[in-house]
Amino acid sequence: MSLRYGLLSMIAKDPQTGYQMFQNFQEQFLYFWNSNSSQVYKELVKMEGDQLISFEYIYEKGKPVKKLYHITPKGEKELIDWVIEFESKAAKIKDEFLLRAYAFHMISTGEAIALLYKMKAREEGVLYETSRWNEERFKQIPEKIKLGEFVTAEFGIRYSNMYIDWCKWAIELLESYQES
C-alpha cells in the first residue's frame, strides 16, 4: 500500500507522468523506496480508479503521447492522513553486499578486502550522482514545497558518506588481520 503514497507525494508536488515517477525512484527516492515501471503504471491505473488522481493526455509534436497525472482533493486528503498516521515501523533494507559481508568468514581476508574496495567505489559513484542532482535541485534555500525533497536528499548524502566511511574502517580492520 505504501507505493501508492509515494506516487501520491510525487504528484502532489508536480503533475507528472508515470515515466517521470519511475525515474524519480532511481534518483530522489533511491535511499528510501524503489519500484519499477510496470509496477508504477499498474498502480497509477488503480489509483485513478479510486479517484485519488486524474489525468489528461498531452500531445506534443514529434513526441509520444503521454498521460499527465494530477492529484484530486480526495487524493490530497488521503495522503495527509497517511503521513500523519505514522506509527514507527522499522525500515526494510535488502543489501546484497552486507549479506555477503556477513559471510566473510567463508573467504580469505584478501578476497574480503577486494570486495570492500569494490563496494566503496560503487558508493562513491552513488554519492557523486546524488550530489550532482542535489546541486541542480537546491540552487537556493528550499521553499516549503521542496522541504521533503531537501531533508530526504540530505539523508541520502549522510547515508552514502556513512557507507563509505564504514568501508574504509572495515578495510583497515581486515588489513590489520592480514598483517598479524
Place this chain on the structure above:
Amino acid sequence: MSLRYGLLSMIAKDPQTGYQMFQNFQEQFLYFWNSNSSQVYKELVKMEGDQLISFEYIYEKGKPVKKLYHITPKGEKELIDWVIEFESKAAKIKDEFLLRAYAFHMISTGEAIALLYKMKAREEGVLYETSRWNEERFKQIPEKIKLGEFVTAEFGIRYSNMYIDWCKWAIELLESYQES
C-alpha cells in the same frame, strides 16, 4: 535467490533451527536483510531438496521437537561462489518514515517536527537494542568465524547513529522555519 544465501551464511557459522534463523533476521540482520517465519521454513525445505543443507531432529524433554540444520559441502561451495561473485548492485531500502518525510510539504511544520521526534525515539531504541546485543556477542576481539558478524554489527551502529543525527538536524532545520 538471496534469502537462501542469507540462511546458508547463518547455518555455515552454527547449525541452527528455522526459528533461530527467523529471529536472526530481527536481530543481527536487521540492517541489511529481513524475512519472516513462513518464508524461512519454505526456503529451508527447498534448500534441503537441493542438498545445500541437511537436518536432524532434536528431541528435548518438555520442549517441542525441532529440526537442526547443518550445511553440506555442496552448500559451502555454493555459498563461497556467491559471496565472491558480487557485482555491485544498489541496496533496496523501503523506509516508510522517509517516504512520509518526502511529503512534509503537505503538513504543518509543527506536525513534521512531532513525527521527527517520534522517529528519533524509535531509532534510539533500535540503537540501544543493537548495542546490548553486540556487547553480548563481542566480549573479546572477534575470531575469524565472527568477522562477518562483527563488521555488519558495526555497520548497524553507524547506521542508527547517522539516522539519529539526521533527525536532530532536520528538527533544528524545521524549528528555524517555524520561527521565521
Place this chain on the structure above:
DNA sequence: CATCCCATGTAAAAAGTTACATGATTTG
C-alpha cells in the same frame, strides 16, 4: 489464567521482478 515465547508449518493474497512489445527521437 491470559499472554508471550518456542517451534513448525499451510494457504491465500499482495507486492515486486523480468521479459517482452511498440515506436519515435536523440545521442554517440
Place this chain on the structure above:
DNA sequence: CAAATCATGTAACTTTTTACATGGGATG
C-alpha cells in the same frame, strides 16, 4: 547506424506478507 532515452503497457513469474493452525512451557 547502433544504442540510449522517452513513454506506456501486458504477461508470466518470483518473492514477500498476512492470517491461520497447533500445542507445550514460561512469565507476569
